[in-house]
Amino acid sequence: MKDTDATEAADIVVIGAGISGIGAAQHLRTDFPGKKIILLESRDSIGGTWDLFRYPGVRSDSDLHTYAYEFKPWRHRSAIAEAPLIREYLDETVHEFGLDKILRLRHRVTSADWSSTEARWTLQVTATDDAGTEHAKTIKTRFVFSATGYYRYDTGYTPHFEGRDDFRGDVLHPQQWPENYDHRGKRVVIIGSGATAVTMLPAMLMGDGAAAHVTMLQRTPSYIASQPRFDNIAVKLTKLLGAERGYAATRLKNIWIDFLLVSSLRKFPEFGRKALRKWTMKELPPGIDVDTHFNPPYAPWDERLCVTPDGEFFKALRDGNADVVTDRIDRFTENGILLESGKTLEADVIVTATGLVMQMLGGIQPTVDGRPVRMSDTLLYRGALFSGIPNWAMMLGYTKASWTLRLSNVCRLVADVIRRMDTNGYDIAVPVVPEGLATTDLLDLTAGYMQRAKPELPRQGTELPWRMHTTFVKDNRLCKGKLVDRHIRFSVRDSTRAGLTSVTSDS
Numbered sequence: 399m400k401d402t403d404a405t406e407a408a409d410i411v412v413i414g415a416g417i418s419g420i421g422a423a424q425h426l427r428t429d430f431p432g433k434k435i436i437l438l439e440s441r442d443s444i445g446g447t448w449d450l451f452r453y454p455g456v457r458s459d460s461d462l463h464t465y466a467y468e469f470k471p472w473r474h475r476s477a478i479a480e481a482p483l484i485r486e487y488l489d490e491t492v493h494e495f496g497l498d499k500i501l502r503l504r505h506r507v508t509s510a511d512w513s514s515t516e517a518r519w520t521l522q523v524t525a526t527d528d529a530g531t532e533h534a535k536t537i538k539t540r541f542v543f544s545a546t547g548y549y550r551y552d553t554g555y556t557p558h559f560e561g562r563d564d565f566r567g568d569v570l571h572p573q574q575w576p577e578n579y580d581h582r583g584k585r586v587v588i589i590g591s592g593a594t595a596v597t598m599l600p601a602m603l604m605g606d607g608a609a610a611h612v613t614m615l616q617r618t619p620s621y622i623a624s625q626p627r628f629d630n631i632a633v634k635l636t637k638l639l640g641a642e643r644g645y646a647a648t649r650l651k652n653i654w655i656d657f658l659l660v661s662s663l664r665k666f667p668e669f670g671r672k673a674l675r676k677w678t679m680k681e682l683p684p685g686i687d688v689d690t691h692f693n694p695p696y697a698p699w700d701e702r703l704c705v706t707p708d709g710e711f712f713k714a715l716r717d718g719n720a721d722v723v724t725d726r727i728d729r730f731t732e733n734g735i736l737l738e739s740g741k742t743l744e745a746d747v748i749v750t751a752t753g754l755v756m757q758m759l760g761g762i763q764p765t766v767d768g769r770p771v772r773m774s775d776t777l778l779y780r781g782a783l784f785s786g787i788p789n790w791a792m793m794l795g796y797t798k799a800s801w802t803l804r805l806s807n808v809c810r811l812v813a814d815v816i817r818r819m820d821t822n823g824y825d826i827a828v829p830v831v832p833e834g835l836a837t838t839d840l841l842d843l844t845a846g847y848m849q850r851a852k853p854e855l856p857r858q859g860t861e862l863p864w865r866m867h868t869t870f871v872k873d874n875r876l877c878k879g880k881l882v883d884r885h886i887r888f889s890v891r892d893s894t895r896a897g898l899t900s901v902t903s904d905s
Contacts, residue, residue: 402431408436410816411521413507413760415439416446416795417802419545420488421467424495425809426543426897428469430816436537437497438523440506441551444492448484450551453572454581455601456481459705461625463632463648464656464800464870467491471645473530477629505535509680510542510764512788517825517891519789540825541816544560544792546760555753555850556557561729561736567746572598573754582607587735588745588767590751591616596704598749600714613743615735619694619724620701621674624681624709653803657871660699660798674698681712690723699798753769758836758855761790776832776856777837779885781866781877783815784807784856788828791815796868797841807877814882824888832885836860839870 402770412423415437423437443449448456457480458465465470470491474483492498504526511520519542523535554573564567567584570576581602586596586609595614602609616820618870627853630647636644663670671693708714714720719901725737734745764771764787777785781794791812795801813828837857858865863885867873 401820405536406436406894407434408537409433410435410541410543411519411537411539412437412543413762414446414545414547415444415492415501415503416547417448417465417484418547418795418805419446420444420544421469421805422543422545422793422809423497423500423804424467424469424491426813427500428496428634430807434501436539437501438505438507439501439503441510442504442526444501444503445485445488446547448481448488451481451572451575452577453575453594453598454602456512456572457597458484459597459702460800461629461652462806463629463645464652464749465802466556467802467805468649471495471641473641473645475628475633478627478705481769507762510762511768512764512766512790514826514891515542516768517580517715517789519847538827541789541812542791543812544759544762544790546758548756548758548763548794549754550757550761551668553755554750555755556750557752559727559730559750561731564732565730565734565745565747565748569748569750569892571750571752572868578622580607581747583610584746585610585734585744586612586747586749587745588612588614588749588751589616589747590614590616590753591620591704592751592753593702593832594751595702595749596620596622596706596711597800598751599720600706600710603714603719605719608719609758610749612714613745614720614722615692615727615737615743616724619690619692620704621694621698622692622704622706622711623674624712625705627707627709630740653799653870656799657869658870663698664702669699679711681709681716683716683718686715686722691724691871702797746785756850756855764790773856774854775862777829777835778840778856778858778866780863781858781873782810782811783827783829783886785829785831788826794840794866796870796873798868799870804873807874810877811881814880815886818888819851822888823890825832826887826889827890828887828889829885830887831859831864835864 410433412419415568419437423435426435437600458478461477462472462479463477476483485626488903502626506524507521508524509522518538518540519535523537525533525535554571586602590599599614600613632648635647639647675688675693679688682688725739728736728738735743760775771787782791784790793805793808795804821826836858839852840855840858863883
């Protein structure tokens with residue numbers, strides 16, 4: 399049963415209370431203390447990715463000194479952190495900055511409709527109370543900031559496997575990991591070679607509940623690099639400079655180290671391939687062929703580099719209860735997986751770490767004056783504002799650096815747009831693409847889930863301000879100085895004529 403509540407008004411609505419949405423809400427509250435800002439979250443807890451995923455060992459593969467917020471230091475000793483520590487940090491942020499006062503849990507946005515007559519977004523929201531009763535709510539807002547991430551929360555990607563129903567064990571996807579699942583003493587095959595598989599393999603062999611054996615079955619190898627779990631330089635900088643300045647110094651250090659590493663690997667791919675191969679060989683036990691299992695056909699950073707803290711992935715291989723198989727699947731059998739080579743992998747549990755299903759705006763399909771918007775028809779202005787969609791921003795992070803390093807610049811752009819509107823009495827701001835602008839793909843990785851989603855994604859231009867870089871140092875240079883220019887059209891609504899009374903372009 400659905401009850402219907404009255405319409406609520408807001409100045410800014412942030413959709414999504416994961417790491418991006420929480421950070422955006424705090425930035426915007428600091429910039430606009432007098433505005434009514436609402437933070438909506440569809441699930442019953444904050445945290446986004448770090449609360450949704452519960453598979454063994456789930457952690458970041460970026461260091462937390464750059465992944466955490468600029469305005470709140472990361473104080474834990476672990477620089478590469480497991481999900482519970484990240485959730486704890488986000489909880490602290492919400493309560494420390496009073497964001498719990500604007501947070502609405504179990505509020506799922508089902509539609510977003512823009513009216514040029516009203517110069518407002520009408521958000522239809524399904525709110526679920528503690529008793530499980532759904533209430534239909536309406537929120538009208540001047541501006542929307544989407545921090546919904548880039549993938550579907552309700553399902554992961556699993557390709558068709560012939561004979562799947564014949565397998566007598568459990569088939570699990572990391573995105574829907576059962577609570578308190580017991581893999582103790584079981585033979586596990588993890589299908590996949592990305593960050594999830596690299597994380598799960600050693601984690602499932604740790605502690606009293608360790609699996610008997612874990613195999614990572616991959617069709618194509620990935621680059622895997624060891625990184626210290628603890629940043630000893632960060633500890634020294636904190637002792638020397640204090641928590642705030644030590645954190646800032648560590649953040650700057652890591653930004654430049656990451657940038658120089660990524661740039662070097664991209665600029666000199668053969669050198670990078672040889673260097674990664676050499677480092678991997680030092681970590682591997684005898685009998686594992688580095689060129690078969692750890693020498694991808696693509697250049698470093700064509701796909702994201704997998705990180706293993708303190709080399710725990712390689713340690714698991716050396717300990718003898720884990721291995722890597724590079725082959726293709728013929729079919730599932732009653733007791734495991736038959737490979738195209740004719741080899742059989744016996745298993746009690748098969749984990750399909752086969753990727754995500756990308757989704758923009760959390761699945762919301764915006765309409766502008768009754769016209770549905772196709773994301774693939776839009777271009778992103780500075781990687782944040784959609785062409786043809788008024789008063790709407792999206793947080794899109796980096797693919798070759800910590801995702802959240804981009805958050806402060808996106809929020810600064812949004813704040814500049816809103817200030818321009820407030821100062822000049824404008825109601826509407828919409829990016830307009832210049833005629834003849836060449837376009838290119840939005841994302842620059844060759845990962846399967848990104849390639850599958852390419853036809854549904856927005857695009858970007860090849861020239862400023864319609865492009866973004868995928869590393870912080872280069873992109874940050876594009877965000878210096880004035881962010882709002884003539885490509886954003888500002889206007890004033892005319893409710894009497896259901897149109898616009900003036901249209902201006904700022905140079």
